Amino acid sequence: VAKILNNIGCVYFEHGDMRAARKTFLEALKIQEEILGDVDPTQEPGVLSMASTMCNIGYVYLEKNRYNEAIDVLEEGLAIQEAVLDYDNRLVLNTLDNLAYACAKDGNFDEAMKYYSEILDAQKVSLGTNHFDVSLTLQKMTYIHVKLYQHQEAMQKLRWIQKIQEKELDPRDRNLKETKKLINAVNYQILKFHNPKDAVIMSLTKQGLKNPFTSRTIEYSFLGKVSENIDIRPYAIKKPLNSSKMSGHKITYA
Secondary structure, three states, rough: OHHHHHHHHHHHHHHHOOHHHHHHHHHHHHHHHHOOOOOOHHHHHOOHHHHHHHHHHHHHHHHOOOOHEEEEEHHHHHHHHHHHHOOOOOOHHHHHHHHHHHHHOOHHHHHHHHHHHHHHHHHHHOOOOOHHHHHHEEEEHHHHHHHOOOOHHHHHHHHHHHHHHHOOOOOOHHHHHHHHHHHHHHHHHHHHHOHHHHHHHHHHHHOOOOOOOOOOEOOOHOOOOOOEEEEEEEHOOOOOOOOOOOOOOOOOOO
């Protein structure tokens, strides 16, 4: 019954009815939790279906921009997946990617970077350090570095991205041109002598201090804006495409 409810929820999701999708997914999860309880995930194959339902609920919350709720349920699903699947399994990486996205959108850049680092480590082992997918993860990490004025760290990743893109892309490719443009912009910020106000804002932001009540990275907009910000829009973190286990649907069918 729970699998049927989960798949009905997927249909609602595909048709954009998030309220009905959430209600149906929650009904499926309630049944799964009653049956499985606190079983050892490594001893009960049915828990992966429960993890899929949790992730589907998380995807609904992402569509509604309810990032805190998405993070909570996706973390539950990830804990189950990591208990029974390899660290580089596609389902694990997909959940990590969704968690990182939710954290970044919620302003919790430390947690987002932690999840992207896990993805990067898995990709380096399974794909190699110069695989194009590695460059896509590096771009997301670079976006966060630039937002936090961590220019040295951003430069290291940009050079890595450039190396991969020069190997994989045509020299005239727009993405490679954007990377080179960003390298110049970041290098300018590294070499530039910043005025006192900019220096204070950048120094405070770079520390990544978090609001103890919300876990979000503290912004210092009350001090004003930095006079020259880097245009990081080409690397803006986009919502992941949530593929199913079997048929490539946008969310996970049981």
